[in-house]
Amino acid sequence: MSSAPKPGHEKASKFKPDQMEYYDRDELVQLDYRRVPEKNWMDEPADIRHGNFIYPAKPQKLEYIGFPNAREWSPLEEDWKLPSNWKEIVLDGIRERIGKYRSFRVFMDICVRCGACADKCHFYIGGGDPKNMPVLRAELLRSIYRNDFTTAGKLLGRMVGARPLTLDVIKEWFLYFYQCTECRRCSVFCPYGIDTAEITMMARELLNLLGINVNWIIQPVADCYRTGNHLGIQPHGLKDTLEFFAEDVEEVTGVKVEVPINKKGAEVLFVTPSGDFLAEPGIYTCMGYMALFHEIGLDFTWSTYASEGGNFGMFTSADMMKRLNSKIYAEAKRLGVKWILGGECGHMWRVLHQYMDTMNGPADFLEVPVSPMTGTRFEYARSTKMIHIMEFTADLIKNGKLKLDPTRNDSRRVTFHDSCNPARGMGMLEEPRYVIKNVCRNFFEMPENTIREQTFCCGGGAGIGTEENMEVRLRGGFPRGNAVKHVQEKHGVNVLAACCAIDRATLTNVCDYWAPGVKLSGITELVANAMVMKGEKARELNFRKEPMRGEEGGGHV
Amino acid sequence: MGIIVSFLAVVALFLVALVGGGGLGLTWLFGEVVPYAAAALFLVGVVVKVLRWASSPVPFRIPTTCGQQKSLPWIKQAKIENPSTTLGVVIRMALEVLAFRSLFRNTRTELKDGQLSYSSNKWLWAAGLAFHYTFLVILLRHMRFFMEPIPGFVRAITTVDGFLQFPVPEVYVTTLVFLGALGFLLLRRVSSPQLRYISLPNDYFPLFLLLGIGVSGAFLRHVEKVDVTAAKATVMSLLHLAPSPQPLSGVFYGHLFLVSVLLAYFPFSKLMHAAGVFLSPTRNLAANSREVRHVNPWNHPVHVHTYEEYEDEFRERMRDAGLPLEKES
Numbered sequence: 001m002s003s004a005p006k007p008g009h010e011k012a013s014k015f016k017p018d019q020m021e022y023y024d025r026d027e028l029v030q031l032d033y034r035r036v037p038e039k040n041w042m043d044e045p046a047d048i049r050h051g052n053f054i055y056p057a058k059p060q061k062l063e064y065i066g067f068p069n070a071r072e073w074s075p076l077e078e079d080w081k082l083p084s085n086w087k088e089i090v091l092d093g094i095r096e097r098i099g100k101y102r103s104f105r106v107f108m109d110i111c112v113r114c115g116a117c118a119d120k121c122h123f124y125i126g127g128g129d130p131k132n133m134p135v136l137r138a139e140l141l142r143s144i145y146r147n148d149f150t151t152a153g154k155l156l157g158r159m160v161g162a163r164p165l166t167l168d169v170i171k172e173w174f175l176y177f178y179q180c181t182e183c184r185r186c187s188v189f190c191p192y193g194i195d196t197a198e199i200t201m202m203a204r205e206l207l208n209l210l211g212i213n214v215n216w217i218i219q220p221v222a223d224c225y226r227t228g229n230h231l232g233i234q235p236h237g238l239k240d241t242l243e244f245f246a247e248d249v250e251e252v253t254g255v256k257v258e259v260p261i262n263k264k265g266a267e268v269l270f271v272t273p274s275g276d277f278l279a280e281p282g283i284y285t286c287m288g289y290m291a292l293f294h295e296i297g298l299d300f301t302w303s304t305y306a307s308e309g310g311n312f313g314m315f316t317s318a319d320m321m322k323r324l325n326s327k328i329y330a331e332a333k334r335l336g337v338k339w340i341l342g343g344e345c346g347h348m349w350r351v352l353h354q355y356m357d358t359m360n361g362p363a364d365f366l367e368v369p370v371s372p373m374t375g376t377r378f379e380y381a382r383s384t385k386m387i388h389i390m391e392f393t394a395d396l397i398k399n400g401k402l403k404l405d406p407t408r409n410d411s412r413r414v415t416f417h418d419s420c421n422p423a424r425g426m427g428m429l430e431e432p433r434y435v436i437k438n439v440c441r442n443f444f445e446m447p448e449n450t451i452r453e454q455t456f457c458c459g460g461g462a463g464i465g466t467e468e469n470m471e472v473r474l475r476g477g478f479p480r481g482n483a484v485k486h487v488q489e490k491h492g493v494n495v496l497a498a499c500c501a502i503d504r505a506t507l508t509n510v511c512d513y514w515a516p517g518v519k520l521s522g523i524t525e526l527v528a529n530a531m532v533m534k535g536e537k538a539r540e541l542n543f544r545k546e547p548m549r550g551e552e553g554g555g556h557v
Numbered sequence: 558m559g560i561i562v563s564f565l566a567v568v569a570l571f572l573v574a575l576v577g578g579g580g581l582g583l584t585w586l587f588g589e590v591v592p593y594a595a596a597a598l599f600l601v602g603v604v605v606k607v608l609r610w611a612s613s614p615v616p617f618r619i620p621t622t623c624g625q626q627k628s629l630p631w632i633k634q635a636k637i638e639n640p641s642t643t644l645g646v647v648i649r650m651a652l653e654v655l656a657f658r659s660l661f662r663n664t665r666t667e668l669k670d671g672q673l674s675y676s677s678n679k680w681l682w683a684a685g686l687a688f689h690y691t692f693l694v695i696l697l698r699h700m701r702f703f704m705e706p707i708p709g710f711v712r713a714i715t716t717v718d719g720f721l722q723f724p725v726p727e728v729y730v731t732t733l734v735f736l737g738a739l740g741f742l743l744l745r746r747v748s749s750p751q752l753r754y755i756s757l758p759n760d761y762f763p764l765f766l767l768l769g770i771g772v773s774g775a776f777l778r779h780v781e782k783v784d785v786t787a788a789k790a791t792v793m794s795l796l797h798l799a800p801s802p803q804p805l806s807g808v809f810y811g812h813l814f815l816v817s818v819l820l821a822y823f824p825f826s827k828l829m830h831a832a833g834v835f836l837s838p839t840r841n842l843a844a845n846s847r848e849v850r851h852v853n854p855w856n857h858p859v860h861v862h863t864y865e866e867y868e869d870e871f872r873e874r875m876r877d878a879g880l881p882l883e884k885e886s
Contacts, residue, residue, distance in 0.1 A: 261880060
């Protein structure tokens with residue numbers, strides 16, 4: 001990113017670049033978008049420094065999933081220890097991919113550089129670095145494509161935006177294709193629908209061929225391949241975790257909920273991102289699922305083998321995405337369930353909605369999802385046989401199957417963050433809003449250019465939500481944080497609801513930094529708070545074991 | 558730098574034909590060989606490019622959804638912004654191609670005192686639309702040079718376009734809008750530092766080329782008052798594959814040459830967006846991937862970690878935890 005400490009790099013501070021406190025909030029966005037570097041972007045090398053890159057993958061993790069060129073290396077060193085034929089690998093990789101993806105081939109050819117995408121990217125808005133304009137991010141790769149795969153590029157070189165492949169180009173790719181969260185906001189505005197997510201996916205595949213990857217992605221991928229989830233929770237550990245959650249649910253509600261795991265013959269397989277098993281506030285959403293399923297008497301099962309809805313494989317290659325995703329249908333088949341229900345997650349739903357059936361279907365051993373409570377037949381999912389918990393819950397509420405007391409959430413003044421993938425890779429906009437409005441009485445929308453299909457990324461999607469690139473995340477989270485701050489000041493919003501595990505984790509930092517005082521919450525957590533359960537005790541505590549109606553026992557103050 | 562090179566390139570091209578076709582009388586070259594070669598390059602180039610795009614499959618169904626999905630019956634679907642049917646896709650594409658729907662969404666992001674704001678910004682949309690439509694009308698107007706008898710709709714367009722009836726011959730409104738829109742697009746690219754930064758020489762070249770075509774055309778009509786009969790005879794002879802270029806002015810051959818360059822340049826440049834937009838998978842597919850299975854032709858098998866392998870590794874711990882097993886050992 002352009003501003004902040006320049007070449008001398010790290011500034012004097014008692015904090016480290018992977019800590020939020022290292023960055024001064026006002027200084028960070030002292031930006032003038034009109035100021036651009038003097039040199040042509042092709043002559044401006046990548047500035048890799050602590051705080052803006054992610055550590056390389058550990059070799060043993062790469063070897064476990066059979067990825068090539070596993071080795072110890074550092075982005076901060078001059079020598080990246082690439083294989084001797086690295087150029088050939090990259091160019092062959094491009095050739096293969098333009099043959100496999102029309103999107104890639106067309107998007108390489110048709111950009112007119114109109115600039116409509118430029119100020120749509122959260123990283124550009126929060127950082128001002130021109131190479132974070134989607135158009136220029138794509139040119140980083142296009143310039144190589146032109147040079148080796150187009151007539152004009154071969155003949156006219158730089159005049160038509162072509163440049164030869166060098167090590168500096170690879171370094172630039174590493175920096176900037178891990179400063180893209182594949183959120184697709186730019187593709188909403190592009191007159192030709194050019195989708196930077198497609199380009200970033202291709203670039204990351206190419207980098208992976210050279211053994212250039214980041215551990216924050218590869219470790220979860222390897223762990224997921226082995227244990228069934230990104231966090232590496234083993235089957236007995238997952239059982240302990242879920243039983244522990246059941247105890248908490250009982251403590252809060254007085255209702256004992258069951259924990260069916262790997263149960264053959266259950267009607268529904270439930271799959272959620274593993275983030276819901278580990279960290280606050282996701283775990284409260286997980287407790288919410290358990291309370292909800294108990295209350296409606298859903299015959300469901302958890303799976304330990306398919307204990308991950310998310311798919312960090314998507315952030316490495318299409319093949320790896322398929323390898324991880326395969327577990328869901330395989331497990332549904334083994335357990336003999338009728339259909340699959342998915343939890344609150346963002347990129348998970350991009351995979352389930354736009355990729356799963358194509359990659360690992362057809363799921364002809366399953367049945368079209370039918371809600372056992374309402375009888376609603378989810379025809380629009382008749383091929384994948386998988387529906388979203390928000391669709392399922394919205395249908396329950398619409399049919400009056402839940403007894404709700406929204407006043408229990410009165411201490412919460414809620415706004416809703418549309419997660420990128422459910423918004424722009426699916427279009428699930430109304431279902432979560434309908435659910436929230438039925439369980440909370442204080443709901444406020446953020447400004448219209450920051451929600452629905454125009455929603456801003458949390459800044460940590462696509463596998464870059466780690467501490468070591470904190471500067472990138474804080475900058476990328478700025479547009480969202482700024483919109484949250486707006487409704488915080490205007491409406492006293494204190495809860496940012498999101499149906500995505502990555503949002504719940506990364507937006508916690510974003511809010512602490514840009515809109516302190518606003519806390520993250522999953523939607524099913526809000527549902528479970530408001531849900532009047534059969535046989536419940538007087539509900540004094542919410543799932544966070546805080547006083548249900550706020551500290552003062554009343555509404556918002 | 559890029560802008561100067563592009564400008565000089567267009568000027569040089571024009572001068573070459575001005576001198577060659579006019580002064581030197583090389584009408585066989587600028588009136589026969591070049592237009593034919595350019596037309597051939599255009600046709601073959603565009604077809605080859607489109608076939609090459611089409612030869613790459615669309616492995617995944619990846620529409621960018623810009624509105625509510627089709628889900629529960631009581632939730633209103635955005636049938637065009639998030640189409641689930643072919644009809645919806647056709648309408649979405651029509652709006653995209655005919656009205657530049659996505660560009661219409663354009664906003665300007667501003668940061669002031671740490672506060673972001675987004676305002677509607679339709680200038681690019683308006684200028685882009687104005688340029689493309691006036692270019693289309695100008696092409697249609699030129700049909701009177703390409704057809705005998707002149708079709709009624711061409712006469713009608715010409716009449717409406719010349720409603721100003723001033724001076725003589727009357728100025729077409731489209732000429733003014735065409736040049737104005739191009740001027741705006743050029744000015745926009747030059748005046749914004751960010752746009753200047755992302756612009757390549759080949760972003761300026763087509764703008765100057767089109768401006769050159771427009772200005773030389775207006776010059777032929779209003780200043781030089783070109784011999785329309787001779788011009789038409791030249792064009793008609795080309796179309797009938799019996800070329801007999803008339804001795805016309807250098808400016809005429811300059812104009813014709815720039816048009817030829819545009820045709821030849823088209824398939825090798827970003828101008829191919831005109832065809833590419835139809836093949837863009839984020840726009841031309843129905844967002845019904847949970848309803849109908851999308852087939853990937855190269856969906857090759859991959860290594861997976863099977864349940865059996867998983868249970869083999871964790872069997873003891875699963876048994877101790879009381880989890881059900883497929884095999885006891």
